[in-house]
Amino acid sequence: MTSLIGRTRERGVETLSLDATGTRNALSAPLVAELAGALTDCARDPDVRAVVLTHTGGTFCAGADLRDPPAPDAFVALLRRLVELPKPVVARVTGHVRAGGLGLLAACDITAASTASTFAFTEVRIGVAPAVISLPLLPRTDPRALSRYYLTGERFAAPEAARIGLLTATADDVDAVLAPVLDGLRKAAPQGLAETKRLLTVRVLEAFERDAADLTALSARLFASPQAREGMTAFLERREPAWVL
Template sequence: MTLIARTRARGVETLSLDAPANRNALSAALVGELADALTDCAKDADVRAIVLTHTGNTFCAGADLRDPPNPDALVGLFRQIVGLRKPVVARVTGHVRAGGLGLLAACDITAASTEATFAFTEVLIGVAPAVISLALLPRTDPRALARYYLTGERFDATEAARIGLLTVAGEDVDTALAPVLDGLRRAAPQALAETKQLLTARVLETFDRDAADFTALSARLFASPQAREGMTAFLERRDPPWVL
């Protein structure tokens, strides 16, 4: 079964996360298929830019707790998006949780409709937003991250734009993205590649410096007794024992 749907229009390749029954969770299979699709786009001279979007009412629910990706593979996917020499634009019309926010942060331009909601839910199940921080920390307001990382609170698209997680939020995401995609189609491919490299240099430095430590932290926490209890409670739709 294909987990990434692909279409193309005037040089823009749209990659849609297409596992709505699983809320487009980052399973090992989905991560691998998305990485392969991005590799194809990188090699194709006819692809000017990439739009990353979704089917269903959830952009991405985070890591698949039943079939989690290898942490190194997840780091590799985020780094691939950041380092790709073509712009990657996120188009969101639904909910984004945990690891899905790492996908957003890795993209160059991010747009969402006002119906979208966001939350860093890792602390609620006993882990930390470690791997996704490689892209988030260099690009998002640190005071806001402190609040939302530590509390797991849900916030809306307007707030996501205020803190730098989104480039633009609007009632109609396609209307908001129309001038963005028009600009990308008008830009010279060489100029896009070199300009993106300027913009992502510091983010890639964070990956190179911190990826091993953040991956180790993620693996340690996911293997801990608290995380096992937290994930079990989540799957059983009950509160974990530490909730007061």
């Protein structure tokens, strides 16, 4: 079976690349399972100081794979694994991010994107809601901005993503921005990184403990609904869904 996650290592930094360009790195059940396994390997490996999550192709992640989606609880487990990993996770984005891909970004500790990247919460346009991705998003981003972008599904640019707290930084050359970040992580003690990350993720993990079960159930219910079936069919057929005025 072809791997969906590329893996390289340089001076203690493990780079995991979403590598399903045929589906624009959509979150399929196999991709979610393979990424979760790779993160588990990184957690157990004492030679891994930090993880970079990046992508091949022009899209970081197109959201859920509508033909082969992961179970909602499997995706929640992946998001939680990113948050709980005892090593910093740095997102490197040089392309577009949609829907569930924004949940991946929110679950990372440091996020940087090129100025050419674009973002959108497209769930409402297919009849569902950004349910489980709200677990890491709501504690970390501007709630008024989320109200706009959740409800409209409109696209926004990298500077706006940085303003609302989705990104740590944006620049034309994202690697130049991340070079001092990775150097800093390499200089930090593993224990110091793990315990500092634990301090920083308290509120996010509280959201998982409080809301994960309810949001997982909501996601499953919405994806099984008649409106979602119409929305997903319209998306796959490249037409407007029936409710568009």
